[in-house]
């Protein structure tokens with residue numbers, strides 16, 4: 001293998017390792033709870049809080065109503081029990097009775113509204129719980145697939161790194177140093193293919209003599225424009 005071709009192969013291996021490393025990092029970044037799942041879970045918490053609040057208000061109203069009803073029974077006992085005969089006193093009990101009835105009516109209306117709120121809230125909570133269960137199932141399936149993908153990528157990466165190490169052992173120290181320097185300076189692409197007398201690194205047309213030297217080797221030949229090592233297939 002020509003020196004330039006060997007370095008081009010090293011570059012191919014390096015680029016593959018880099019691509020795999022990036023893909024692996026991106027995949028690993030996706031491990032964990034998704035925004036969807038967190039939103040679904042927050043939806044359940046919020047709705048159960050709403051239901052709980054309405055249930056508390058319902059209980060308070062029921063207690064208040066029971067007290068008013070007890071009070072009303074006492075008052076009516078006095079009104080119709082026949083033991084109170086003083087007209088003024090009876091009048092006063094009548095006023096109390098009317099007031100308590102009105103209060104009872106208002107409490108019943110409020111209770112009805114709150115009971116509706118509880119019902120609506122419970123229905124919304126059930127829907128949110130279903131939504132959470134669905135989201136969770138989909139998320140779990142996606143995570144399982146993601147873990148498989150990560151495991152495959154790790155294997156591929158290990159294989160790529162193994163190939164790279166094996167290939168590097170066949171290269172001369174000097175050529176490797178040139179390659180590593182250009183790789184840093186040229187964003188990972190130290191070697192450019194020559195096709196139809198054009199450098200594929202910078203798209204510049206190359207002098208025929210330069211192309212010929214690149215083709216026959218054995219020394220490294222560099223592009224006169226971008227400075228990359230030129231590899232021309234024989």
Ligand SMILES: [Zn+2]
Pocket residue numbers: 192199200201202203204223224225226227228
């Ligand atoms: Zn070039």
